[in-house]
């Protein structure tokens with residue numbers, strides 16, 4: 001199998017992680033789908049908060065663990081999903097309506113719905129380093145996400 005290209009970013013604080021995510025949030029388009037993986041405390045919620053800020057969403061974005069899907073409205077709708085406890089309900093939730101709709105979807109625990117994920121998406125993995133260091137690895141699947149990753153890589157604003 002062809003090896004996928006990845007984009008790696010390093011951050012040294014929660015603010016840097018949020019600033020990176022904010023750059024992404026400024027560029028997202030309807031139907032964009034991101035998977036977000038990382039251990040407890042890696043920074044998945046913090047990343048999503050930055051993304052939301054970039055989309056012009058005001059107010060608190062917190063973990064959707066007990067609700068499965070939380071919706072926010074900014075420049076576009078943001079659907080923040082934590083599908084860890086989804087089990088048999090996946091079909092009832094009509095996930096495709098989110099994935100192929102007018103909003104942007106962020107999915108935590110994507111491996112729980114591996115079969116239902118859209119073929120084209122951007123996978124993001126956050127790894128913890130020493131103290132506040134984090135490594136964020138983006139894997140774009142599809143040309144749309146490749147362009148997006150390139151744009152973020154070359155965006156020096158706010159650095």
Ligand SMILES: Nc1ncnc2c1ncn2[C@@H]1O[C@H](COP(=O)(O)OP(=O)(O)OP(=O)(O)O)[C@@H](O)[C@H]1O
Pocket residue numbers: 011012013014015016017038039040041042043044045046047063131132133134
């Ligand atoms: N570089 C960094 N990027 C992101 N968070 C960082 C960084 N350095 C330290 N932190 C801290 O790590 C914690 C990340 O918490 P957050 O809730 O975002 O993680 P999470 O992956 O959503 O965890 P959980 O799975 O428990 O919900 C926060 O307390 C944040 O301040």
